[in-house]
Amino acid sequence: MATELERFRDEVREWLELNCPASMRTPMVDSEIPWGGRNAKFPNPDTKLWLDRMIEKGWTVPTWPEQYGGAGLSIEQAQVLEQEMEKINARTPLFSMGIFMLGPVLLELGTEEQKQRFLPDIARGKRRWCQGYSEPGAGSDLASLSTKAELRGDHYLINGSKIWNSEADQSDWIFCLVRTDFDAPKHKGISFLLFDLDSPGVDRQPIKLISGSSVFCQTFFDDVKVPAENLVGEENAGWSIAKRLLQYERQNVGKHLNKSFDIKLWDLAKKYSSSADGQIEPDLRSRIARQAIQDGALGLLIERLEREADNPNAGSMSSVMKVAMADINLQRGELAIEAMGAAGLGWQGDEFPEEALGEVRVWLRGKANSIEGGTSEVNLNIIAKRILGLPDPQH
Amino acid sequence: MNLDRESQQIFQDSARDWVLNSAPISHFRHQRDSQPYVSGRELWQEQVELGWPGIMVPEELGGSGLGMQELSLVIEQMGRSLTASPLLSTGLIAVSALSLCEQTDFSRSRLTSIASGELTVALATEEGNHHAPHCVSATARQHEGQWLLNGRKIRVADANSADAFLVSAKIEASDQLGVFLLPAEGVSVTPLAIFDSREHGNISFDAIAVPEQALLVARDSSTSLLDQILDRARIGLAVEMLGSANAAFEMTLDYLKIREQFGQLIGSFQALQHRAAKMYIELELARSVVDAALLAVDEGSTEIPLLASQAKALVGDTLNHITNETIQLHGGIGMTDEHDAGLFIKRARVTEYLYGSSAFHRDRYARLRGF
Numbered sequence: 001m002a003t004e005l006e007r008f009r010d011e012v013r014e015w016l017e018l019n020c021p022a023s024m025r026t027p028m029v030d031s032e033i034p035w036g037g038r039n040a041k042f043p044n045p046d047t048k049l050w051l052d053r054m055i056e057k058g059w060t061v062p063t064w065p066e067q068y069g070g071a072g073l074s075i076e077q078a079q080v081l082e083q084e085m086e087k088i089n090a091r092t093p094l095f096s097m098g099i100f101m102l103g104p105v106l107l108e109l110g111t112e113e114q115k116q117r118f119l120p121d122i123a124r125g126k127r128r129w130c131q132g133y134s135e136p137g138a139g140s141d142l143a144s145l146s147t148k149a150e151l152r153g154d155h156y157l158i159n160g161s162k163i164w165n166s167e168a169d170q171s172d173w174i175f176c177l178v179r180t181d182f183d184a185p186k187h188k189g190i191s192f193l194l195f196d197l198d199s200p201g202v203d204r205q206p207i208k209l210i211s212g213s214s215v216f217c218q219t220f221f222d223d224v225k226v227p228a229e230n231l232v233g234e235e236n237a238g239w240s241i242a243k244r245l246l247q248y249e250r251q252n253v254g255k256h257l258n259k260s261f262d263i264k265l266w267d268l269a270k271k272y273s274s275s276a277d278g279q280i281e282p283d284l285r286s287r288i289a290r291q292a293i294q295d296g297a298l299g300l301l302i303e304r305l306e307r308e309a310d311n312p313n314a315g316s317m318s319s320v321m322k323v324a325m326a327d328i329n330l331q332r333g334e335l336a337i338e339a340m341g342a343a344g345l346g347w348q349g350d351e352f353p354e355e356a357l358g359e360v361r362v363w364l365r366g367k368a369n370s371i372e373g374g375t376s377e378v379n380l381n382i383i384a385k386r387i388l389g390l391p392d393p394q395h
Numbered sequence: 396m397n398l399d400r401e402s403q404q405i406f407q408d409s410a411r412d413w414v415l416n417s418a419p420i421s422h423f424r425h426q427r428d429s430q431p432y433v434s435g436r437e438l439w440q441e442q443v444e445l446g447w448p449g450i451m452v453p454e455e456l457g458g459s460g461l462g463m464q465e466l467s468l469v470i471e472q473m474g475r476s477l478t479a480s481p482l483l484s485t486g487l488i489a490v491s492a493l494s495l496c497e498q499t500d501f502s503r504s505r506l507t508s509i510a511s512g513e514l515t516v517a518l519a520t521e522e523g524n525h526h527a528p529h530c531v532s533a534t535a536r537q538h539e540g541q542w543l544l545n546g547r548k549i550r551v552a553d554a555n556s557a558d559a560f561l562v563s564a565k566i567e568a569s570d571q572l573g574v575f576l577l578p579a580e581g582v583s584v585t586p587l588a589i590f591d592s593r594e595h596g597n598i599s600f601d602a603i604a605v606p607e608q609a610l611l612v613a614r615d616s617s618t619s620l621l622d623q624i625l626d627r628a629r630i631g632l633a634v635e636m637l638g639s640a641n642a643a644f645e646m647t648l649d650y651l652k653i654r655e656q657f658g659q660l661i662g663s664f665q666a667l668q669h670r671a672a673k674m675y676i677e678l679e680l681a682r683s684v685v686d687a688a689l690l691a692v693d694e695g696s697t698e699i700p701l702l703a704s705q706a707k708a709l710v711g712d713t714l715n716h717i718t719n720e721t722i723q724l725h726g727g728i729g730m731t732d733e734h735d736a737g738l739f740i741k742r743a744r745v746t747e748y749l750y751g752s753s754a755f756h757r758d759r760y761a762r763l764r765g766f
Contacts, residue, residue: 294680388672390648391662
């Protein structure tokens with residue numbers, strides 16, 4: 001068994017060596033992130049080449065079945081692929097909410113027709129998805145959402161508004177929670193719909209954040225017509241699908257952010273130190289060490305949970321990862337700014353190194369980590385209730 | 396060699412059964428109340444019969460030839476139950492030392508004696524208040540084909556009943572530190588009353604002669620044998636600490652589910668639920684590092700020093716936090732001597748200190764990462 005896996009590792013290594021372009025073995029730059037979709041842009045042609053080659057192998061979604069665009073790899077094989085890509089610093093070929101949020105849910109709960117219709121396009125980056133969950137009046141209390149969907153013969157008519165839709169202005173389709181029954185208890189009147197954001201009646205407005213960028217939108221729906229076959233699962237049974245998707249989101253937010261930084265804090269602290277030999281205050285050094293130890297532990301926790309897929313708490317463990325990730329990442333942001341001293345105070349301009357300006361924006365953007373995908377407080381509630389079995393509050 | 400997951404589970408179950416039946420916390424409490432200190436030797440024979448001292452000893456020397464992952468299954472259960480035992484010092488630390496060194500008749504015969512239960516060993520490396528394993532005043536001098544050892548070591552765990560000591564000493568006429576196996580005969584031991592109620596003692600040795608082969612020489616000379624031994628001690632102790640932390644946490648969680656105030660279970664209060672959930676997250680992170688460290692030891696990875704410091708620092712912080720919360724969330728009852736919360740926090744602080752505190756290991760981790 002082990003030798004079979006090692007043979008696979010050799011194959012992977014050889015293939016990557018031949019097929020991963022040199023410029024795809026450098027750290028990702030924001031302008032080159034491959035999000036796919038109708039309007040995909042590839043300022044670096046290697047990005048397209050790399051994506052096409054990985055699609056060909058089914059390695060954009062390595063564990064998905066082949067008929068949906070994957071390679072049908074086992075979890076162990078997928079980990080080997082990931083490890084070998086890390087070794088050569090290969091970039092992730094495709095960034096996509098379809099891959100890590102919608103896809104797994106459709107694989108579990110979609111009809112065969114829906115799988116064939118949507119999954120291959122996700123695997124190939126043909127359609128860019130965004131999430132339609134929160135509303136201005138439904139944040140942590142997500143199940144109180146009120147965007148309305150009325151069945152009118154062969155289609156639903158959507159009215160309402162969603163907020164915090166990541167990159168909705170750049171996306172093609174939305175997976176959206178809507179209320180189909182206003183009389184039922186709040187968890188029992190929710191449905192899960194998929195639709196095209198170019199449909200008439202959709203209006204997308206970017207929201208400017210404290211980091212100065214606009215990664216989220218508010219989206220308005222005014223009599224938007226959605227074909228009835230775009231309903232996932234049963235009508236009014238969307239809440240359990242919504243929660244399942246959140247578990248995937250939390251797992252992957254944790255995993256993704258954990259891998260994107262590594263040892264940069266040490267480097268920053270040395271580089272921006274005021275002493276010639278890179279010394280910094282012992283207290284700051286100790287806090288950086290503490291954060292690094294926790295960050296390393298999070299990486300090991302993520303690997304462990306992947307190995308323990310049979311853990312009876314596997315679903316709720318995504319909340320553990322999410323809270324830990326947010327906490328550790330928020331610490332990182334604060335420490336990065338502190339480590340850079342005056343250089344870490346810049347907002348814009350040539351007087352500041354580009355890297356420091358980038359860190360400032362990352363620090364501010366990072367403040368959302370303990371809010372998006374379920375606040376840390378909501379996730380602590382889930383851990384207390386689902387894993388620890390603590391009783392519900394009485395009123 | 397390591398067992399598959401199913402066999403490990405069986406191993407763990409038998410360790411848990413033994414601990415529950417022969418060494419529950421009530422047993423430790425009873426011994427504490429009836430003796431000056433709790434000796435690990437009292438239940439040792441039963442552990443010998445179960446084959447635990449020899450888990451990591453090669454089969455041809457009378458052991459089971461298994462890894463640290465298997466031994467840790469037993470040590471974790473003992474940590475849960477605050478069992479006093481020389482198993483960590485002897486079965487893990489001394490067996491590691493005697494296996495990591497160049498094999499001689501001397502080392503092989505000592506491993507055989509450990510596996511058969513005839514020899515217990517205590518690790519004696521400390522000379523000052525804070526863990527500083529490379530600041531050593533004890534000396535070793537060569538004399539007529541023997542080593543003459545002189546020195547003093549403080550706060551040695553399991554010292555009072557140990558049959559032998561692993562001591563660090565500066566080799567005269569060189570700047571090398573050596574690790575020697577010193578028989579207890581002739582060593583003077585002063586028992587200490589430490590608040591975890593375990594066996595600890597200061598030891599001194601004055602011109603004690605040991606054979607040439609009593610100097611253990613690292614097989615892998617890329618790092619010092621002393622550091623290799625200490626890293627295994629740190630990881631093994633982290634396993635015990637993780638067991639204690641989990642048990643204290645579960646005890647607290649149980650209390651949140653039965654204690655009523657304001658007409659409801661206090662575990663229904665969100666402020667307390669969040670504190671419990673945060674402890675759980677810390678435990679999961681700590682376990683992940685400990686597992687990785689154990690695997691690194693069994694695979695002989697180069698990451699052992701880094702993971703040892705990461706594990707000891709993280710588990711130390713976690714145990715510190717949980718033992719404090721255990722008292723606070725129990726309220727007044729947690730302050731009483733009759734409750735186990737006190738036994739956990741007292742043992743916790745001693746283990747946090749042993750083989751380097753969290754502060755020591757954060758600093759070491761940073762240095763190992765080149766910072």
